[in-house]
Amino acid sequence: MKRVKDMVAEANARVEHAPAAEMQALHGQEGVTFVDLRDPRELDREGMIPGAFHCPRGMLEFWIDPESPYAKPQFQTGGRFVFYCASGWRSALSAQVAMEMGLEGVSHISDGFSGWKAAGAPIAERPKKPG
Numbered sequence: 001m002k003r004v005k006d007m008v009a010e011a012n013a014r015v016e017h018a019p020a021a022e023m024q025a026l027h028g029q030e031g032v033t034f035v036d037l038r039d040p041r042e043l044d045r046e047g048m049i050p051g052a053f054h055c056p057r058g059m060l061e062f063w064i065d066p067e068s069p070y071a072k073p074q075f076q077t078g079g080r081f082v083f084y085c086a087s088g089w090r091s092a093l094s095a096q097v098a099m100e101m102g103l104e105g106v107s108h109i110s111d112g113f114s115g116w117k118a119a120g121a122p123i124a125e126r127p128k129k130p131g
């Protein structure tokens, strides 16, 4: 069996990544979208990076592909994308997939939301759905 830690290491050899303490500098910059790949319950429990776009990992390919019926405009900006999860494993694999699909400007936070919290970076509650 191929080990997940090897898959993450292979992904990290291909995709741009940095710890939250560094990635924080991109937060709030024009043309940069932070993409939260975690499950809804994690966002409810832990909060999220303010202004991040929530894309559950299971929807990633379907939301990125502009020809998919589920395509999301947030992935068609032509800007930069900073993916994150809890600890940097799902985001490494997801960033690699996004890169393979041809999405440009993708990087990920190598220590995830836990690194973000440890860095003392800002956190917001998950926005409530209207209605």
Ligand SMILES: O=S(=O)([O-])[S-]
Pocket (backbone or CB within 6 Å): 085, 086, 087, 088, 089, 090, 091, 112
């Ligand atoms: O995939 S994970 O690093 O959030 S456990």
